[in-house]
Amino acid sequence: MATGGRRDRDTLVRLDMAHVWHPFTQMRGWLASEPLVIERGEGCWLVDVDGRRYIDGVSSLWVNVHGHTVPEIDQAVSAQLGRIAHSTLLGLANVASTELAAELVALGPPGLEKVFYSEAGACAVEVALKMAFGYWRHRGVATKRTFLSLEHGYHGDTLGAVSVGGIDLFHAAYQPLLFPTFKAPSPYCYRCPLGLTHPACDIACLGPLESILEDHAREICAVVVEPLVQAAGGMITAPAGYLRRVRELCDAHDVLLICELPDNISAAALSMAVSAGGAVKVVETQALITFEDGVSALKKAKAAEYAPPPSEFPYFGVYRGHG
Numbered sequence: 001m002a003t004g005g006r007r008d009r010d011t012l013v014r015l016d017m018a019h020v021w022h023p024f025t026q027m028r029g030w031l032a033s034e035p036l037v038i039e040r041g042e043g044c045w046l047v048d049v050d051g052r053r054y055i056d057g058v059s060s061l062w063v064n065v066h067g068h069t070v071p072e073i074d075q076a077v078s079a080q081l082g083r084i085a086h087s088t089l090l091g092l093a094n095v096a097s098t099e100l101a102a103e104l105v106a107l108g109p110p111g112l113e114k115v116f117y118s119e120a121g122a123c124a125v126e127v128a129l130k131m132a133f134g135y136w137r138h139r140g141v142a143t144k145r146t147f148l149s150l151e152h153g154y155h156g157d158t159l160g161a162v163s164v165g166g167i168d169l170f171h172a173a174y175q176p177l178l179f180p181t182f183k184a185p186s187p188y189c190y191r192c193p194l195g196l197t198h199p200a201c202d203i204a205c206l207g208p209l210e211s212i213l214e215d216h217a218r219e220i221c222a223v224v225v226e227p228l229v230q231a232a233g234g235m236i237t238a239p240a241g242y243l244r245r246v247r248e249l250c251d252a253h254d255v256l257l258i259c260e261l262p263d264n265i266s267a268a269a270l271s272m273a274v275s276a277g278g279a280v281k282v283v284e285t286q287a288l289i290t291f292e293d294g295v296s297a298l299k300k301a302k303a304a305e306y307a308p309p310p311s312e313f314p315y316f317g318v319y320r321g322h323g
Contacts, residue, residue, distance in 0.1 A: 009049045012037050041068025089117065122156025125224075125260060129160045132222040132256045148182040148212055148255075149224040152233030155260055164224045167233060182216060184209035186230055187238040198239040206245055213253040222256035223249075 017031055039049045044067050046054045059065045066073060080096060087094045101115035118127050129147065136144040149155075149164040156162070157170070163178040165171050166186075171178075187205050189198050196204055213220065227243045230236040243259075250257045 009037055012049065043067040043069070120156075121260075122158040122161045125155045125161040125164070125258075126158055128258050128260075129164070129221075129224075132258065135256065136221055143218045144221045146179065146181055146219055147222055147224050147258075148184060148209070148216075148220050150186045150226075150230065151183055152186045152188070152230050152236055153224070153226060154230070154232035155224065155226075170232075182212050182220065184212055186233065186236050187242045188236050189239050190236070203239060203242055203245055206242070206249070209246070210249055213249055213255060217253035217255055220253075220255050222258045224258040224260070227259040227261060 013035060016035065016037070021027065022030060036054070037049045038046050040047050041056065041060075041064070042053075044056055046056045046060075046068070048054070056064065056068070060068075084094070089097060097115075097117060104115055105113055116127060116131075118124050132147075133145065136142075147164050149166060151166040153164065153166040154170065155165050159174070159177055160179075162171050162174055163181055166183055185193060185205050185208055187203065192198075192201070192205070194201070194204055209223070213223075223246060225243070225246060226233075228238055230238075247257055249255075
């Protein structure tokens with residue numbers, strides 16, 4: 001690399017170390033390291049200021065699943081910027097949000113009909129928690145004011161999302177700031193804490209969750225889960241039938257279900273993950289679905305083929321961004 005290029009890199013490194021606080025990064029180690037400085041992206045590749053290329057194996061933390069500088073995406077963004085960059089939805093509608101909402105609903109599972117936008121994964125979870133709490137308040141149920149979530153769960157880094165999280169490495173330091181929640185064991189088949197084997201176990205790990213609901217359903221607004229896979233917790237994959245059983249327990253105890261999918265995947269995956277898990281297609285369904293870096297949704301429906309009265313539950317939330 002030419003001397004000028006190296007000098008530019010050194011300047012960028014110096015400025016970064018002086019002024020940028022990197023998330024989830026031990027800054028003492030960062031300051032002692034020789035960091036990569038990314039300049040541009042090309043498809044699945046990241047290119048640093050020295051021209052070296054790296055496979056973007058985490059899709060820039062799950063945000064760019066279609067790759068970088070994709071012509072069709074860049075052209076669509078440029079065209080939209082040529083019309084308007086931002087218009088509030090507070091008392092106004094706009095073309096892009098309306099058309100996107102209709103397309104997302106068409107891709108999602110039956111019964112999910114409304115879209116609520118927010119800017120980040122953690123924000124979507126906060127919206128979900130507030131919607132669930134507000135739902136019960138509007139129905140006159142003042143006793144429901146907390147949540148049940150899973151050990152090893154990760155839902156973002158704002159305080160509500162941390163309150164329903166379950167990874168001490170990320171969350172323990174902030175315990176005094178958090179609201180109390182109930183915790184149930186994860187469906188950790190690979191290292192089953194009960195020493196059992198699926199499917200002979202009949203998903204026995206659901207027992208503590210069921211017991212908590214039996215004892216505290218009148219206090220619990222919703223159960224919060226990452227359906228199918230707990231990603232940050234160690235890629236903990238739920239066994240077949242787990243999500244359906246959680247859905248049935250929520251129905252039996254009149255508790256909402258919040259499902260957060262942790263990848264920037266398409267709205268079609270909402271239908272695949274949730275419908276396959278049985279979270280929506282059951283009678284007296286109450287479901288809220290969020291995507292970290294994708295889609296989040298909240299809905300109550302009486303069976304998949306019925307739409308609830310608007311006054312009963314008017315929200316279905318969706319966000320785009322990363323948390």
